[in-house]
Amino acid sequence: MTTSTTAADLADGELVRQALAGVQQAYREIVRRYQQPVFSLMMHMVRERTVAEDVTQEAFVKAFAALRSYDSTRKFSSWLFKIAHNHAIDQLRRTRPDLVSLEASAEAEAWPADIASPEEIAERQELADAMRTALNRLRLEYREALILRYQEGLSQQEIADVMGITEGTAKTYLHRGRKALAAEMTARGWGGRV
């Protein structure tokens, strides 16, 4: 393998096999492929950008150190999310970012370039901020389950595996989390606006 284009075409299992064989490009491709999803999950868990980036970085280092223990019959993303989840929980226990203001993470972010007018940008930002703030008010377990399911597309069984819970509990978290988020959004005056 000589170019990143080649690495980008490979399936996760093959990437892992090549990484274990010492191909550095395979490591880089794994990082490229999963840094955004892992960071997104960490951001929703620790709710603070710099901490989320640090935890993401450490989670990748841990994952690469344990790459030999990866069972190729499992989905690679689930395995990586599990390592990231454990590391974030560890970090939360150590530093207690629950004390950080809930609004602290509602910082201005870069928006996609396909949005034309300032009104549209403002509207989308307002909705995204409201969703983010409402999500941050949910229990950590609900937040994590919702992101894994609806943003990362994991199944209930995979969520259960990542979070170390039963499939039934994962289902409960998803249902209650969605209901709680809807209630929070409604309470903030959303719904009925167009």
Next chain:
Amino acid sequence: MTDPESSRTLNRWLADEQAGRDSEAEAEFERLLRAIPWPAPAADLEHRIWRATRVARLGRSLPPRLWRAAAFPATLAAAALALYLVADVLIPLVARGLVRVVNESVHGFVWVLLALGQGLDTWSILVAVGRAMAAVLTSPSVMTTLLALELAGALAFYALQRVLAREKEISQ
């Protein structure tokens, strides 16, 4: 999805939730979450991960099999050394030290009583007691005992920290 679409999706989701249409609500919610842009990591995160990974790999440059092969004899040697230190050096040293502390305390107590009886002032007594204590603490046997105890404590702390860190790694 355009912005009015995002708003409409949100409204449909909330309406479905209120009406108890669970599967429709789930579908709308998924659509909404996927349409909303979420924070992206810093542009240099990939580079930071790569650099941290390389540093970590340097720290593990000795192959794991060699570590495992060296771990058992090293543990045995450390245990034997600890046993020797405790049985042959530390226990006799601590015992001798305790005996000396008791002796010196009794002598000191008697000396203070005699000094008070002879009308010696408090300052002179304190100076004499201080000098005697300093002489005891700086004697080779007491110094060796204290140093050995500190060394054993530091080694035990280090070993405990390593064991706990390893346990944590394994549990994850």
